[in-house]
Amino acid sequence: MTRILAALAVAAALAAGTALAAGPRDTLLAGYVAEAGAPASAARGEAFFKATHSGGKPDTASCTACHTADPRSAGRTRAGKPIEPMAVSVSPDRFTDPAKVEKWFRRNCNSVLGRECTAAEKADVVAWLTGQ
Amino acid sequence: MYRATADQHEEPRSRTGGPVRTVRVWDPFVRIFHWTLVAAVAVAAATGLLADAPWIDVHVWAGTVMAGLVAARVVWGFLGPGSARFAGFVVGPRAVLAHLRELRTGTAGRHLGHNPLGALMVLALLAAAAGLALTGVVAYGGVLKAGPLAFTTGYTDGRAVLEVHELLAYFLLALIALHVAGVVFESRRSHENLARAMVTGRKPARPDDHLPAARPARPVAAAALALATLGIAAAGLGTLAARPPLGVPTAALDPAYAAECAACHVAYHPSLLPRASWTALFDGLDDHFGEDASLDPATTGRLRAWALANAAEAYDTKAANRLRAVEPAAPFTITGTRFWQRTHADIPDSVFAGSAVVSKGNCEACHADARAGRFYPGNIRIPAPTESHP
Numbered sequence A: 001m002t003r004i005l006a007a008l009a010v011a012a013a014l015a016a017g018t019a020l021a022a023g024p025r026d027t028l029l030a031g032y033v034a035e036a037g038a039p040a041s042a043a044r045g046e047a048f049f050k051a052t053h054s055g056g057k058p059d060t061a062s063c064t065a066c067h068t069a070d071p072r073s074a075g076r077t078r079a080g081k082p083i084e085p086m087a088v089s090v091s092p093d094r095f096t097d098p099a100k101v102e103k104w105f106r107r108n109c110n111s112v113l114g115r116e117c118t119a120a121e122k123a124d125v126v127a128w129l130t131g132q
Numbered sequence B: 001m002y003r004a005t006a007d008q009h010e011e012p013r014s015r016t017g018g019p020v021r022t023v024r025v026w027d028p029f030v031r032i033f034h035w036t037l038v039a040a041v042a043v044a045a046a047t048g049l050l051a052d053a054p055w056i057d058v059h060v061w062a063g064t065v066m067a068g069l070v071a072a073r074v075v076w077g078f079l080g081p082g083s084a085r086f087a088g089f090v091v092g093p094r095a096v097l098a099h100l101r102e103l104r105t106g107t108a109g110r111h112l113g114h115n116p117l118g119a120l121m122v123l124a125l126l127a128a129a130a131g132l133a134l135t136g137v138v139a140y141g142g143v144l145k146a147g148p149l150a151f152t153t154g155y156t157d158g159r160a161v162l163e164v165h166e167l168l169a170y171f172l173l174a175l176i177a178l179h180v181a182g183v184v185f186e187s188r189r190s191h192e193n194l195a196r197a198m199v200t201g202r203k204p205a206r207p208d209d210h211l212p213a214a215r216p217a218r219p220v221a222a223a224a225l226a227l228a229t230l231g232i233a234a235a236g237l238g239t240l241a242a243r244p245p246l247g248v249p250t251a252a253l254d255p256a257y258a259a260e261c262a263a264c265h266v267a268y269h270p271s272l273l274p275r276a277s278w279t280a281l282f283d284g285l286d287d288h289f290g291e292d293a294s295l296d297p298a299t300t301g302r303l304r305a306w307a308l309a310n311a312a313e314a315y316d317t318k319a320a321n322r323l324r325a326v327e328p329a330a331p332f333t334i335t336g337t338r339f340w341q342r343t344h345a346d347i348p349d350s351v352f353a354g355s356a357v358v359s360k361g362n363c364e365a366c367h368a369d370a371r372a373g374r375f376y377p378g379n380i381r382i383p384a385p386t387e388s389h390p
Helices: A004-015 A024-036 A042-050 A098-113 A117-131 B029-052 B053-079 B093-105 B114-143 B155-189 B194-200 B219-241 B255-260 B276-283 B297-309 B318-322 B338-343 B349-355
Strands: B008-011 B020-024 B203-204
Touching: A024 A098, A024 A117, A098 A117, A098 B029, B029 B053, B029 B114, B053 B114, B053 B219, B053 B318, B093 B114, B093 B349, B114 B155, B155 B194, B155 B318, B194 B203, B255 B297, B276 B297
Parallel strands: none
Antiparallel strands: B008 B020, B020 B203
16 A cells, blocks of 8 residues: 555656656655666665664664664664654654755665665655655 | 840759859850851751762852851951950960960869850851851852852862862861860860850859950941941842853854754763864764764864864863863763763762663753753752653
8 A cells, every 4th residue: 555655656756747746855755766767665665674784883783773663653862862753644844855864864874784875775765754 | 235244134943943143145146146157057068078069059058158147247246245246255375375274273264255265266267167158259160160250260270279178178177076075175164054055145143254345236337337248248249240250151052063963962062072082073973983973074074163163172161171181992972081970970870771861971961051061060950760851
């Protein structure tokens, strides 16, 4: 269900083109999808987000280390500060500031995977969390 | 008009059963002064020597009351009745030696007011209390950057004077012990309860008493002088205390710093680390305590410059002074410094880990003025574990 919705949203965004996009989140996602050259998959995004990775820093092997496995509940940084939920239904401002999204993808992917995330991975994660 | 002999009356009963003529020795001011001073010194000593740093405000209030009492007693020493007047009991060294000789030979008579040794003790106690108040104000201004001298006293000077303040405190406690011993000794020697006399103001009258010179008290003049002094002192000290304290951060945090460096934890005030530490920290943002906290180069450069301009070297607070040296083992960890660990050693780990604090680095949970870089101990409040995280 979510997968279909996300696919529809991506398709709609692509079809409308950036000029007619509904908002900055759609523009962002469309950009990642275009860069990846393939449609986003919310299911892949969820699996990526919840997986335990290697190659990153030892204390942060998974996105869930800080964001928790439930995107609708608040997370917590390693220093103890609360993090707003990642699900757009709970935190409507998520993924609306491209510079912020890019900054945190760069940092968090580097911490968790030891490398930057690919455009496809970003598209998948944003697609999944947008539908949550 | 006070005259020792004019105020005698019969007390209902006495130790021997018969009525005893008593005479008024201590006027109400001296008695109230004495016991209020006891209370103020007790509170100041307990909060200064035993209690934790957050009691500082109570300590300063107790010290202020003590200073006011001493000032009022000095006024009364010139305008009070005979037994309260300095001129009525302060005697020269020859009289003190003579009194000592009489004590040794057992021929010393009883002094209705202060005897020569007691007079010396009164002066020593008043001087020690005044010295404590003066050194206290300087130390308070220099170390904690509060009070009337905060605008001009440096931390190093404040620290040095604080040492004197502590020595004086022990000196005063020793004097008090001697004073009490003297009261016990003299009470036994003259078969009377001197402590009770300081409550009731009266002593049994005896024919061979040394009477203090009878002098009229001038209560109206004394009250006017004391009130005028109090008013001028309060206004003057208040004006001085309102001046900006020396070397205390006043500017708000740089907005970009407050946003970027408070994403994962509280925004640490730059005065909490020296320049060398900030340089190392900003050089290593891509591996910051096991995380990538990197920023774009332009922002990194700007925030680094701002932190260097506001580093520990730029301020004179206690925190800035104590955290100004780089800790080799943890070059930019505030909670890793020996100063921080010693200061917080009495706080159980469970408090830091509790839901209200969460981590040692969450300074703002306990220090209401952490964000401003002040860290005044009177602003510390350890939250109850059930309170929710801000």
